[in-house]
Amino acid sequence: MERSQKSETIELLKGVFADAGAVVVTHYDGLTVKETEDLRARLRASGAKLKMVKNTLAQKALNGAGEGALSLFTGPVAIAFGPDAVSAAKVSTQYAKENEKLKIIGGLMGAQVLDAKGVDTLAKLPSLDELRGKLLGLLNAPATRIAGVIQAPAAQIARVISAHADKAAA
Numbered sequence: 001m002e003r004s005q006k007s008e009t010i011e012l013l014k015g016v017f018a019d020a021g022a023v024v025v026t027h028y029d030g031l032t033v034k035e036t037e038d039l040r041a042r043l044r045a046s047g048a049k050l051k052m053v054k055n056t057l058a059q060k061a062l063n064g065a066g067e068g069a070l071s072l073f074t075g076p077v078a079i080a081f082g083p084d085a086v087s088a089a090k091v092s093t094q095y096a097k098e099n100e101k102l103k104i105i106g107g108l109m110g111a112q113v114l115d116a117k118g119v120d121t122l123a124k125l126p127s128l129d130e131l132r133g134k135l136l137g138l139l140n141a142p143a144t145r146i147a148g149v150i151q152a153p154a155a156q157i158a159r160v161i162s163a164h165a166d167k168a169a170a
Contacts, residue, residue, distance in 0.1 A: 006057060013053065013061035021085035022109040024092045024119055025072040028052070030101040039102070042091050046127075048082030068113040072106045084128045085109060093123035 001009075017023060028036065040050045055073040062069050080088040089107065096102045107114040107122070114122065126134070 001054075009054070009057050010061045013058055016051070016079070016081050017061060017108060019083070020081035020088075021083055022081070022089055022107055022114075022119075022122060024080040024088050024107045025105045026078050026080065026092060026096070027075050027103040027105055028078045028101070029076045029103075031099070035099060035101070039091075039095050042095060043080055043082070043088060046082065046087040046091050047084070048080055048088040048091060050078055050080050052076075052078045062108075069108055072108075072113070077105070086122060086125050086127045089119050089123040090127065093120055 031039075036050075043050050053073070055075075055077055058073045058077065058079070059070050062073075080092045082088040092102070092104060096104050104116045104119050106116055107119040109122070
């Protein structure tokens with residue numbers, strides 16, 4: 001790899017580490033091309049990406065990040081990242097459970113370094129879309145209750161009038 005390519009890769013990785021909600025660091029030793037493509041497709045479906053990285057370039061991109069972050073980059077490393085903090089962690093963790101060749105080493109979430117358990121905890125959190133759905137449900141619930149309360153007196157009056165009409169007819 002030429003020096004210009006290395007500097008471009010370092011800048012790309014700096015952008016990934018800065019912009020991603022979370023970066024999941026994995027060892028992919030033994031994964032076949034087909035398995036890797038399957039993982040990439042699953043990540044792509046959730047809005048995340050997978051990139052195989054050279055450890056030295058990743059460590060240079062993390063310049064000043066601390067020893068914990070630098071220690072994640074040993075061996076054959078691939079990073080999974082996405083715009084939100086949960087998508088890459090969910091897909092990577094699920095795939096690691098299905099395929100023992102992929103091992104979750106840890107992750108980065110901003111300046112915070114996560115271990116494998118931290119990534120697993122992150123994967124169990126609801127996604128951004130799920131949170132939005134829950135929030136909309138909470139916002140709609142009071143409106144539904146208000147509509148029910150407003151309609152209740154009218155329905156009760158209609159029942160009373162109907163009962164009087166039935167009584168008069170009888």
